[in-house]
Amino acid sequence: MQTRPKHIAMIMDGNGRWAKKRLLPRAVGHVRGSSNVRSIVQVCVEHGVEYLTLFAFSTENWRRPEDEVSTLMDLFIQYLDKEVGEMKAAGIRFRMIGERSAFSASLQERIASAERETSQNTKLHLTVAANYGGQWDILKATQLWAQENPNTSLSLLEPQELKNYLSTRELPDPDLLIRTGGESRLSNFLLWQMAYTELYFTDTYWPEFDRAELEIALDWFSKRVRRFGQTDEQVLEEN
Numbered sequence: 001m002q003t004r005p006k007h008i009a010m011i012m013d014g015n016g017r018w019a020k021k022r023l024l025p026r027a028v029g030h031v032r033g034s035s036n037v038r039s040i041v042q043v044c045v046e047h048g049v050e051y052l053t054l055f056a057f058s059t060e061n062w063r064r065p066e067d068e069v070s071t072l073m074d075l076f077i078q079y080l081d082k083e084v085g086e087m088k089a090a091g092i093r094f095r096m097i098g099e100r101s102a103f104s105a106s107l108q109e110r111i112a113s114a115e116r117e118t119s120q121n122t123k124l125h126l127t128v129a130a131n132y133g134g135q136w137d138i139l140k141a142t143q144l145w146a147q148e149n150p151n152t153s154l155s156l157l158e159p160q161e162l163k164n165y166l167s168t169r170e171l172p173d174p175d176l177l178i179r180t181g182g183e184s185r186l187s188n189f190l191l192w193q194m195a196y197t198e199l200y201f202t203d204t205y206w207p208e209f210d211r212a213e214l215e216i217a218l219d220w221f222s223k224r225v226r227r228f229g230q231t232d233e234q235v236l237e238e239n
C-alpha cells in the first residue's frame, strides 16, 4: 500500500470562473492562478512529493481569445524570470513538455535556460506541460520510434518501449491526478501515462486550491488501494 504519491499531476482549472465570480477580468484569475503555483510547489516539497507535473497550456488553448493567450504566455515568462533562482536554490529541477517551437523566441530561451540552470537538482522535479496534448505526445513518440527503427515492423512495438519515446520518458507515471474547477475529465493531458493514476476531482477553483485542500487530496490518496489490474487478495499478499 502506498501512502504518499511520488508523482502528482495537476490540471489547474477554474481561473476564469474564480475571476468571474468576483466580477474581475479573466486575466486576474490567471495571475492569481500563477501565484498559486508557487505556493503549491512549496507544499509539495514539504510533503516529499518528488515529481509535480502541471498542465499550464493545452494544444487546444490556442483557440482562446488572443489577449488571453498572450496573458498566459506573459505569465509563463514572468514565472520563469521570478522563480528560476529560487528553484535552483531549493533543489527544484524544471522541465517543460510540449511543442515549444510555437512559443516566442524569448520564451523558448527562458525555458531552455531554466532547464539548464536547474538540471543538477533532484529534490522536486517540476514539469510544466505547455502547448501539450496527450494525443500529440503518443503520436510523436510513435513517429520517433519509427524513425529510429526504420527496419523494424511497427507491429513489434511494445508499450514498455514506446514509454521511452514519450516527452515524459524521464518521469515515472503519475500516482495521483488532481483536477480543480469542478470538471471530471482528462482534457487530453497525460493520456498514456495516467493509465493507472488515481483521479481526484474537486470543485475548488485553482486560485483557491491551497495547502489545506492539497492535504485533503493527499489524505484521500493515502486511503486508495492501488491494484494495477490485480485482485485485492494479491495486493494484500504483496504488502
Ligand code: FPP
Residues within 6 Å of the ligand: 012, 013, 014, 015, 016, 017, 018, 030, 033, 034, 037, 054, 055, 056, 057, 061, 072, 075, 076, 079, 128, 181, 206
Ligand atoms: C484553466 O483555467 C487554466 C489555464 C488554461 C491556465 C493555467 C495557467 C496558470 C495557472 C498560470 C500560468 C502557469 C504557470 C506554470 C506559470 P480556465 O481559464 O480554463 O478557467 P475556467 O474554466 O474557469 O474558465
